[in-house]
Amino acid sequence: MEIIERPGFNANEISETWQYFFSLTNYHSDIVDSFYNSCLAQAPRRTLQYQYQQFIRGWWGQPKIHFSKQDTFESVETLLKPLLVNEEQGDYSII
Numbered sequence: 001m002e003i004i005e006r007p008g009f010n011a012n013e014i015s016e017t018w019q020y021f022f023s024l025t026n027y028h029s030d031i032v033d034s035f036y037n038s039c040l041a042q043a044p045r046r047t048l049q050y051q052y053q054q055f056i057r058g059w060w061g062q063p064k065i066h067f068s069k070q071d072t073f074e075s076v077e078t079l080l081k082p083l084l085v086n087e088e089q090g091d092y093s094i095i
Contacts, residue, residue: 001029004038041067045083046094053094063094 003014011031015022022029032038043050043063053059065079082095 001025002038002040003029003031004035004040005031005033036067036069043094044080045087046092049092049094065095 003018005011005014011033014031018029035041039047039050044065044067046063046065050063053061065083067076067079071079086093086095
């Protein structure tokens, strides 16, 4: 589980607030300071597949398609197009 830190908050405060929940998940959690450092941005539309590859299969590669601060709304369509084409064919693999 990932928590994306809001501006003005810090990881220690968030950890204390979510302590009980973290204990229920055996501390399988991460607090990131930016959306761009999250799995959501590192593997858009493939977040679960990315985490499965990392945590179950031991893969430490990086997806070629990911969001960055330089992206614009217009560039997101171009960026995600290969994933959408693959989805139409039933292919949900990480690119």
